[in-house]
Amino acid sequence: MTSVGARPSRQSTVRMAGLAALVVIGATFPLWNGSYSVRIATGVALWAGLALSWNVICGYAGYISFGHVAFFGIGGYTTGILMQPQHGWPFLATLPVAALVAAGFAAVAGWPALRLKGAYFAIATWAIAEAVRELATVSGFTGGSGGLTLPVSSSSTFFYYAMLVTTALSYVLCYVLLERSRFGFRVRAVRDNEAAARAQGIDATRVKMEAFMLSAAIPAVLGGINAYWITFINPDSVLNTIITDQMVVMVLVGGLGHVWGPALGATVLYLVNEQFLTSFGSSTSYIAMIGIIVMLVVLFLPDGVVSLLGRGRRTGLVRQLLGRAADDVRPGRPSDEAAGSAGRSRSR
Amino acid sequence: MTGLLQAVVTGLLIGGLYVAISVGFSLAFGVLDVVDLAVGMWVVLGAYTGVVAQEWTGIDPFAFLPVTFVVFAAIGWLLGPLIYRVRTSRYALPALMGLAFTFGLATLMRGAMLSVFGYTPRTVQTHIVHGSWSVLGVVMPAIRVIGFLFALVAIGLFLFFLYFTRTGLAVRATAQSKESAGLMGVDVKRISTLVYAIYTGLTGMAGMLIGAVYSMSPELGLRYTLFAFFVVVLAGLGSVLGVLLAGLFLGVLQSLTTTYVGADYTLMVVFVVLFVALLLFPHGITRRRTA
Numbered sequence: 210m211t212s213v214g215a216r217p218s219r220q221s222t223v224r225m226a227g228l229a230a231l232v233v234i235g236a237t238f239p240l241w242n243g244s245y246s247v248r249i250a251t252g253v254a255l256w257a258g259l260a261l262s263w264n265v266i267c268g269y270a271g272y273i274s275f276g277h278v279a280f281f282g283i284g285g286y287t288t289g290i291l292m293q294p295q296h297g298w299p300f301l302a303t304l305p306v307a308a309l310v311a312a313g314f315a316a317v318a319g320w321p322a323l324r325l326k327g328a329y330f331a332i333a334t335w336a337i338a339e340a341v342r343e344l345a346t347v348s349g350f351t352g353g354s355g356g357l358t359l360p361v362s363s364s365s366t367f368f369y370y371a372m373l374v375t376t377a378l379s380y381v382l383c384y385v386l387l388e389r390s391r392f393g394f395r396v397r398a399v400r401d402n403e404a405a406a407r408a409q410g411i412d413a414t415r416v417k418m419e420a421f422m423l424s425a426a427i428p429a430v431l432g433g434i435n436a437y438w439i440t441f442i443n444p445d446s447v448l449n450t451i452i453t454d455q456m457v458v459m460v461l462v463g464g465l466g467h468v469w470g471p472a473l474g475a476t477v478l479y480l481v482n483e484q485f486l487t488s489f490g491s492s493t494s495y496i497a498m499i500g501i502i503v504m505l506v507v508l509f510l511p512d513g514v515v516s517l518l519g520r521g522r523r524t525g526l527v528r529q530l531l532g533r534a535a536d537d538v539r540p541g542r543p544s545d546e547a548a549g550s551a552g553r554s555r556s557r
Numbered sequence: 558m559t560g561l562l563q564a565v566v567t568g569l570l571i572g573g574l575y576v577a578i579s580v581g582f583s584l585a586f587g588v589l590d591v592v593d594l595a596v597g598m599w600v601v602l603g604a605y606t607g608v609v610a611q612e613w614t615g616i617d618p619f620a621f622l623p624v625t626f627v628v629f630a631a632i633g634w635l636l637g638p639l640i641y642r643v644r645t646s647r648y649a650l651p652a653l654m655g656l657a658f659t660f661g662l663a664t665l666m667r668g669a670m671l672s673v674f675g676y677t678p679r680t681v682q683t684h685i686v687h688g689s690w691s692v693l694g695v696v697m698p699a700i701r702v703i704g705f706l707f708a709l710v711a712i713g714l715f716l717f718f719l720y721f722t723r724t725g726l727a728v729r730a731t732a733q734s735k736e737s738a739g740l741m742g743v744d745v746k747r748i749s750t751l752v753y754a755i756y757t758g759l760t761g762m763a764g765m766l767i768g769a770v771y772s773m774s775p776e777l778g779l780r781y782t783l784f785a786f787f788v789v790v791l792a793g794l795g796s797v798l799g800v801l802l803a804g805l806f807l808g809v810l811q812s813l814t815t816t817y818v819g820a821d822y823t824l825m826v827v828f829v830v831l832f833v834a835l836l837l838f839p840h841g842i843t844r845r846r847t848a
Binding site: 267271273275321322324325327328329331332333335336337339340343344346347450454457458461465493494495496497498499500501502503504506507508511 | 592594639642643646650652653654656657658660661662663664665666667668669671672779783786790821822824825828829831832835836
């Protein structure tokens with residue numbers, strides 16, 4: 210299956226120009242915007258990265274993780290603990306450690322959990338995340354429910370660039386790994402038919418584990434930056450289930466299994482959330498709205514906002530998956546024949 | 558020794574309520590092939606219905622139980638077709654989409670309840686029963702005993718429906734094989750809707766009973782989702798006897814942990830046991846999976 214084949218060169222040029230414009234806007238954003246806008250942009254970058262990480266495990270590997278907040282929290286706590294006066298690590302040195310700790314945790318938790326499928330994996334990760342939260346609440350080294358205070362840094366521009374660079378690098382890394390390398394093909398092969406993938410000589414267990422670890426390392430680094438940014442973390446702020454909720458909804462709204470879907474979904478929803486907060490001053494109605502959006506997207510727009518951009522620009526897995534499902538006579542069972550058009554599945 | 562007995566009895570009493578949550582959930586899982594992640598939210602919503610009904614009308618929540626069942630079943634009757642539609646759709650990953658849909662439902666209910674009731678925990682107040690009975694040195698709060706008995710009656714009626722009526726037969730056939738049942742003239746969509754309605758009704762009612770025993774807040778929904786899932790995983794799909802045993806086991810496990818380790822660790826122990834159970838019995842689990 211070739212998800213990204215040879216493209217007409219005109220489209221490619223437009224694409225490159227768009228990307229270049231994004232890079233220029235991103236790099237110069239703090240120069241022509243006030244601190245409020247920079248703060249919002251930092252949040253957008255953070256959530257774009259988090260949504261991306263969830264898309265890796267769900268969209269590409271086909272495993273729903275409802276415990277992704279655990280990695281975000283683990284990263285935040287790693288940075289927070291190492292930056293305490295008694296350890297006194299410099300901020301940037303803590304980030305690789307955060308990534309390693311989260312990836313290691315993902316390996317330990319994923320080794321048994323990745324043998325489970327579908328809802329069972331989802332609930333297992335959910336339980337893991339809750340256990341991590343409970344642990345952080347009762348343990349001494351995390352400061353318990355009182356939380357941890359980090360040294361204060363006043364430069365909001367620094368956090369903007371830290372977030373932006375991390376997220377951008379994550380996108381490049383995931384794009385190269387999942388869309389341009391054999392690893393990506395292996396991951397998708399395992400997702401589509403694990404038995405067939407094994408028969409082709411793919412070490413499915415290892416591939417799933419690697420995808421899970423990749424998907425865990427990204428939120429950990431972002432969590433570390435976030436902890437230093439907000440300077441105070443406790444289980445309620447960085448291990449809150451709402452963080453997983455947001456990742457899920459952003460990916461679903463953007464487009465599952467699509468490279469740019471999460472970025473789009475994250476940008477739209479984060480701005481909506483901010484608008485909600487400023488107009489209503491409450492975040493609970495936002496939770497309800499997230500729920501409604503998820504239900505509506507599942508019912509009416511299962512391949513996300515990306516699918517609205519027109520068929521010419523729709524690339525990647527979603528189209529293929531949908532094309533495959535559309536040809537399926539019996540509902541609920543993907544057939545082995547990968548053929549058919551993408552639009553058909555949405556005609557109902 | 559009395560302490561141990563006390564803990565076990567307390568656990569069994571609350572375990573009956575967990576069984577009440579889980580029997581419908583297990584059946585809905587079997588028939589619709591969707592894990593309803595909103596199950597805990599139905600529990601919480603049931604409890605809040607009791608609170609609101611009490612505050613507005615002054616009627617005792619226990620007298621309200623049948624009404625709760627009807628109201629929740631009606632809501633389930635409206636939602637069931639949507640879930641059925643998602644699950645049998647031609648989307649890329651219908652199982653995943655079904656999961657996402659109920660997740661959205663759970664999130665909507667959580668957000669709505671937080672908006673209306675806030676974070677403060679509430680308890681269903683009842684005046685019919687109070688005090689406690691003491692048997693052989695074991696104290697049994699009347700409210701828990703009554704809740705347990707109510708749960709038993711509800712489960713009994715449910716099982717009667719499932720095993721001694723024609724519709725119940727159709728439900729069981731659908732749970733075994735949708736295609737075969739459909740070929741035998743069973744309206745699978747209607748049965749799925751019916752099962753979802755019964756499940757929401759039963760869970761809402763059980764939620765009201767749990768709300769009379771424990772204080773309830775919208776943030777606790779997840780906990781009951783995990784409990785219901787725990788029971789179903791441990792029981793193995795399609796096994797009613799398994800659900801009974803696993804539900805009671807969960808209650809006892811929770812009670813023993815609270816007594817001997819500390820209330821702070823209850824959830825952690827339950828999660829660890831759930832996790833280990835998922836790993837030890839993946840066979841009974843994976844046999845029925847379609848994801």
